[in-house]
Amino acid sequence: xxxxxxxxxGLWTMYLESIVQRCGHGVPSIYPMDxxxxxxxxxxxxxxxxxxxxxxxxIEDVLAHVYRNFxxxxxxxxxxxxxxxxxxxxxxxxxxLRLHGYHVSPRRFCWFLxxxxxxxxxxxxxEYFFSAMFNVYRAADFIFSGENDxxxxxxxxxxxxxxxxxxxxxxxxxxxxxxxxxxxxxEISLAWLARLDHLEHRMCIEGSKSSDLWMGKASFxxxxxxxxxxxxxxxxxxxxxxxxxRNELDELRRWSKDxxxxxxxxxREKTTYCYFAMAATISLSYLSDVRMVAAxxxxxxxxxxxxxxxxxxxxxxxxxxILMEAVRRWEGKGLLDTDGAEVEYAPTIDExxxxxxxxxxxxxxxxxTSCLVSPPLPKHIMGCPQNEMVTNLLMVSTRLLNDVxxxxxxxxxGKLNIVLLYMKENPDLDIEDSITRTxxxxxxxxxxxxxxxxxxxxxxxxxxxxxxxxAL
Numbered sequence: 001x002x003x004x005x006x007x008x009x010g011l012w013t014m015y016l017e018s019i020v021q022r023c024g025h026g027v028p029s030i031y032p033m034d035x036x037x038x039x040x041x042x043x044x045x046x047x048x049x050x051x052x053x054x055x056x057x058x059i060e061d062v063l064a065h066v067y068r069n070f071x072x073x074x075x076x077x078x079x080x081x082x083x084x085x086x087x088x089x090x091x092x093x094x095x096x097l098r099l100h101g102y103h104v105s106p107r108r109f110c111w112f113l114x115x116x117x118x119x120x121x122x123x124x125x126x127e128y129f130f131s132a133m134f135n136v137y138r139a140a141d142f143i144f145s146g147e148n149d150x151x152x153x154x155x156x157x158x159x160x161x162x163x164x165x166x167x168x169x170x171x172x173x174x175x176x177x178x179x180x181x182x183x184x185x186x187e188i189s190l191a192w193l194a195r196l197d198h199l200e201h202r203m204c205i206e207g208s209k210s211s212d213l214w215m216g217k218a219s220f221x222x223x224x225x226x227x228x229x230x231x232x233x234x235x236x237x238x239x240x241x242x243x244x245x246r247n248e249l250d251e252l253r254r255w256s257k258d259x260x261x262x263x264x265x266x267x268r269e270k271t272t273y274c275y276f277a278m279a280a281t282i283s284l285s286y287l288s289d290v291r292m293v294a295a296x297x298x299x300x301x302x303x304x305x306x307x308x309x310x311x312x313x314x315x316x317x318x319x320x321x322i323l324m325e326a327v328r329r330w331e332g333k334g335l336l337d338t339d340g341a342e343v344e345y346a347p348t349i350d351e352x353x354x355x356x357x358x359x360x361x362x363x364x365x366x367x368x369t370s371c372l373v374s375p376p377l378p379k380h381i382m383g384c385p386q387n388e389m390v391t392n393l394l395m396v397s398t399r400l401l402n403d404v405x406x407x408x409x410x411x412x413x414g415k416l417n418i419v420l421l422y423m424k425e426n427p428d429l430d431i432e433d434s435i436t437r438t439x440x441x442x443x444x445x446x447x448x449x450x451x452x453x454x455x456x457x458x459x460x461x462x463x464x465x466x467x468x469x470x471a472l
Contacts, residue, residue, distance in 0.1 A: 050201030141192035196280035
């Protein structure tokens, strides 16, 4: 008997020692650990800290492996206690894969919507699904048109997140993270497309200093052992970028002053504003030329737009004719019948968008900038940008966003605006209904734009050029 006990004791000792050696800084409460989930969390961590550019090949290798499993494995029946972790993992995998251009379906993690028993369980035990629903909500940032299940999952996740953020304590069933509630509030309050990458990286760095990300009591992984090294690297990377940005801004200010653009008088000086917007979105340190061209193009576009508004509002008919004559001489052809300025004409929605998406001028920033990435923008797109769907959708989306924000001022000035045109075409609509309709159209255009940018093979525009469009 003693020999048998000694034998089993020796085997258990070897087993425990092997776990300690493998886990290094901590032993999980369930063994074996999910290695794929560890790698997914590490990729997500690198992306959010702004370090992805330094680990490009490793990230691509991880995601290629995850993709093979993601498309080949079917969701299986599982115990209730495993559900939060599985949703957490699958929604995180979906988000990262779609962000990197893989063709993936949200059905992999949206299956719970068709299970009334699981929905009831989640609703009654929502505190244990906090981080899982956070990942579902983040995954829905990459929704395409027609993905109704993902839209429903986002709404359900938002309901769970709002219930839990009203509480002080978090008994999550997947992770323990001290600043998770503040991250959730930030996620809900600011749309993903409206965020500035460089500022998001800083927020993640600052939040991580007080956050030790690891799986709790029924856990599969722990990342805290790498937290210090990653934070040190992320901080140094952020500081290096800041130094590069300061030098670029000084150079841009000299250019603006030497060219006389900052002293034109009729427009506010926007050099710093334009550079900040471009540096915060086109944040990779090696894209210096791209940032500078984007910022310079933005300064010129703002000045031209202000001049255009000045003539629209304060210019007499004679002054407008002089301006049109100057444009005609520059272009070598006639553009518009200036006598038509005296005729009130309400165009259709399609007619308005066709003209207004060009006048918003975002293409004058996106296209020159796209010529400096590798591979550069093809020449045939430069010649007729409205025929390239990615640029077209960016132009339309920018115009719709502008009109939603400026309809009151433009109504007072007697200018056209899609919100006001909707009301003209539909007399039964009030202003709120028209705004809602415009926002709905904008939402669909943004989903189309996202699909054309993220999914490989839809557009012949190079991936690097599409990323420039996404940044704007």
